[in-house]
Amino acid sequence: MNPARSPARVEDVHALAAGMPHVTAVEGPKGNTVYQVGGKSFVFFRTPRPDARDPETGERYTDVIMFWVESEEDKDALVRDPSTPFFTTPHFDGHLSVLLRAAHLERISRDELAEIVQDAWLSRASQRRRERWLAGRA
Numbered sequence: 001m002n003p004a005r006s007p008a009r010v011e012d013v014h015a016l017a018a019g020m021p022h023v024t025a026v027e028g029p030k031g032n033t034v035y036q037v038g039g040k041s042f043v044f045f046r047t048p049r050p051d052a053r054d055p056e057t058g059e060r061y062t063d064v065i066m067f068w069v070e071s072e073e074d075k076d077a078l079v080r081d082p083s084t085p086f087f088t089t090p091h092f093d094g095h096l097s098v099l100l101r102a103a104h105l106e107r108i109s110r111d112e113l114a115e116i117v118q119d120a121w122l123s124r125a126s127q128r129r130r131e132r133w134l135a136g137r138a
Contacts, residue, residue, distance in 0.1 A: 007106035008113035013065060016117040017043040021133055022125070042068045042124040043117060051091035052099065063102035067116050070123040071096065084108065096123065 017035035018025055024036045028047065035043040046052070048060035069075045078086040078098045085104035092099070105113070122130050 005109050005111060008108050008110050009105060010102050012110050012113055013043065013102075013105070013117070016114050017121075020117070020121040022129055023121075037121055037125045037129065040124040041066075042120040046099075049091070051089040061101055065100050065102060066097050067100065067120045068097050068123045070119060074119070 014033070017023065020035075020037065020042075022037050024039075026034050026036060028034050028045075030047040032045040032047050034041050034045070044066040046064040046066055048062050049064070050060065052061045052064050053059060054061065069078065075088065075096060075098055078084055079088050085107040086098040086100050088097075088099055108116075122133075125133070
């Protein structure tokens with residue numbers, strides 16, 4: 001099987017985010033990893049929060065990953081598409097990000113995850129860095 005088409009894993013999130021240019025991985029206050037470009041987060045491993053809970057048990061999810069998006073339209077497309085595992089909560093109304101539980105990463109391919117991570121990076125990188133990266137891919 002082509003590894004790019006294989007189901008995405010948490011290790012892939014780390015590898016893809018860390019592999020983008022000018023990225024710094026910082027540790028959040030509770031030991032969670034935050035990937036930044038130019039001091040701006042673009043992929044963020046969340047700590048358990050009251051806004052993301054199991055509907056049956058009420059337990060807070062411990063595996064939520066946040067990805068920044070370029071626009072409300074991009075967010076809406078990901079969240080409203082029932083074929084994707086992306087979601088949001090009222091806490092993130094008006095925030096340009098989507099959430100994904102690590103337990104549901106296998107519902108997307110590594111290729112799809114790479115596109116999400118790249119788009120997250122592009123949404124937060126400076127114009128100069130975006131232009132340089134995109135020109136290098138042409």
